[in-house]
Amino acid sequence: MDNLTRLSNNPRRYAESFDVYWKLCRNVGAFEHWINSYFPEKIMKEINLERGNKLMALGIGSGPGQTEIKFLKQLLREWPEITDTVVEPDLSYINKYKDLAVKKTELIDGVSFEWRQQTLQQFRQENQNQPVKKYHFIMAIHALYFFEDLPDVLKYLISILEDGGMILAMISCDDSCTSQCYEQMPQFKKNAYAISTRDVEKALEKLQIQYVKHRIQVNMDATSCFDGESKEGELLLDFLTRSAFFKKNASESLYSDMIKHLRSIVLPESKDGKSLLRCDCDAIVITK
Numbered sequence: 001m002d003n004l005t006r007l008s009n010n011p012r013r014y015a016e017s018f019d020v021y022w023k024l025c026r027n028v029g030a031f032e033h034w035i036n037s038y039f040p041e042k043i044m045k046e047i048n049l050e051r052g053n054k055l056m057a058l059g060i061g062s063g064p065g066q067t068e069i070k071f072l073k074q075l076l077r078e079w080p081e082i083t084d085t086v087v088e089p090d091l092s093y094i095n096k097y098k099d100l101a102v103k104k105t106e107l108i109d110g111v112s113f114e115w116r117q118q119t120l121q122q123f124r125q126e127n128q129n130q131p132v133k134k135y136h137f138i139m140a141i142h143a144l145y146f147f148e149d150l151p152d153v154l155k156y157l158i159s160i161l162e163d164g165g166m167i168l169a170m171i172s173c174d175d176s177c178t179s180q181c182y183e184q185m186p187q188f189k190k191n192a193y194a195i196s197t198r199d200v201e202k203a204l205e206k207l208q209i210q211y212v213k214h215r216i217q218v219n220m221d222a223t224s225c226f227d228g229e230s231k232e233g234e235l236l237l238d239f240l241t242r243s244a245f246f247k248k249n250a251s252e253s254l255y256s257d258m259i260k261h262l263r264s265i266v267l268p269e270s271k272d273g274k275s276l277l278r279c280d281c282d283a284i285v286i287t288k
């Protein structure tokens with residue numbers, strides 16, 4: 001009998017497993033290259049705000065800030081004064097982000113932060129009766145998975161986007177390892193909204209909103225998932241199944257089905273004893 005619990009109901013475990021996932025994904029460099037080169041060269045210039053003006057940024061589900069800070073660093077090249085409103089429900093992440101902002105002061109000199117320890121739903125409710133505050137750059141980096149009604153949340157984000165502004169949403173692509181896990185093993189779907197690019201596209205089509213999609217190819221080293229003794233592997237399995245303490249709580253048969261499934265999607269280009277999985281994501285860019 002499986003006794004799986006939602007990973008997102010255990011913020012500490014979520015943070016630990018996301019840290020492992022993030023470390024194993026990003027170290028291949030493709031993601032860094034995308035933010036440091038492709039974004040400033042091809043995407044950032046679509047923001048229609050006069051250079052030198054103050055840029056208002058909004059981060060949704062900013063996590064510990066390690067990704068957002070890289071975008072802010074690029075934006076500062078054109079807009080040396082930025083206010084970034086960080087909407088993140090997990091206090092430990094807010095604290096980590098604050099620490100990082102202090103550590104990286106020289107990279108983000110010119111950014112002032114407004115910290116909002118709350119969900120986007122709470123942020124929206126709190127602002128309901130206030131004059132509408134709008135933003136030039138809204139980041140939803142791997143954060144749309146937490147919203148059941150995507151058209152509603154996207155419509156809201158567009159309503160608080162300044163004319164000339166941009167929304168950058170990053171999301172797992174339809175054939176990434178996480179999406180494949182949900183497809184092959186539907187029992188995990190109850191632990192998360194199984195959202196991938198196609199769901200965001202469907203929502204935007206419903207709203208008749210134009211967007212541009214950019215693929216970012218990232219492989220993840222999932223070798224530790226196949227080592228029954230590895231703590232790192234356990235945390236990664238939690239993230240992939242969106243279940244807290246998956247190895248401990250899953251029945252033997254579910255655990256072995258999951259391992260079998262992961263083996264079946266190991267990329268053929270894996271070498272040197274490493275097992276790589278596809279973790280591509282799509283950046284969806286909406287301009288107003």
Ligand SMILES: C[S@@+](CC[C@H](N)C(=O)[O-])C[C@H]1O[C@@H](n2cnc3c(N)ncnc32)[C@H](O)[C@@H]1O
Pocket residue numbers: 018060061062063064065066067068087088089090093118119120121140141142143146
């Ligand atoms: C996968 S992490 C992404 C973190 C960061 N954007 C990055 O890519 O490094 C998702 C984040 O969304 C936050 N989150 C969860 N539910 C949320 C909600 N309802 N509103 C806003 N953020 C939420 C989580 O706490 C977590 O920090």
